Amino acid sequence: MLNGHFESAGASIEYGDAGFLFPVDELDATVLQYRDAQLAVDDVDGSDVIVVAPTSLATSYFLTQHALTAIPVDNLPAAVLTQLADELDRSLDTFELIQIGKWNSDSTNRSLAEFADA
Numbered sequence: 064m065l066n067g068h069f070e071s072a073g074a075s076i077e078y079g080d081a082g083f084l085f086p087v088d089e090l091d092a093t094v095l096q097y098r099d100a101q102l103a104v105d106d107v108d109g110s111d112v113i114v115v116a117p118t119s120l121a122t123s124y125f126l127t128q129h130a131l132t133a134i135p136v137d138n139l140p141a142a143v144l145t146q147l148a149d150e151l152d153r154s155l156d157t158f159e160l161i162q163i164g165k166w167n168s169d170s171t172n173r174s175l176a177e178f179a180d181a
Contacts, residue, residue, distance in 0.1 A: 076151065
């Protein structure tokens with residue numbers, strides 16, 4: 064089951080157009096990953112999030128394997144903010160986070176659970 068704001072996001076930017084965000088470790092900004100990113104994404108409304116969306120099977124695989132990452136928009140350098148603003152139709156003032164990647168919740172393996180009571 065997918066978590067995060069992929070369906071409720073206020074905006075999305077295609078992976079191919081978001082090259083200036085990668086690699087995230089080299090950004091001169093606060094970059095939250097793993098559990099910290101989960102907490103940050105949980106704390107904001109979906110309309111305040113920009114998600115990096117896949118454009119192909121390969122980019123979908125990359126984003127699925129990428130650690131969940133949340134980048135506060137207000138911590139991005141001016142050059143990155145300019146590039147981001149060029150890709151979006153809305154003002155950046157309306158967004159709090161950029162979400163890269165997604166995490167999967169634990170779920171019951173229903174195909175094997177059927178045989179547990181047999």
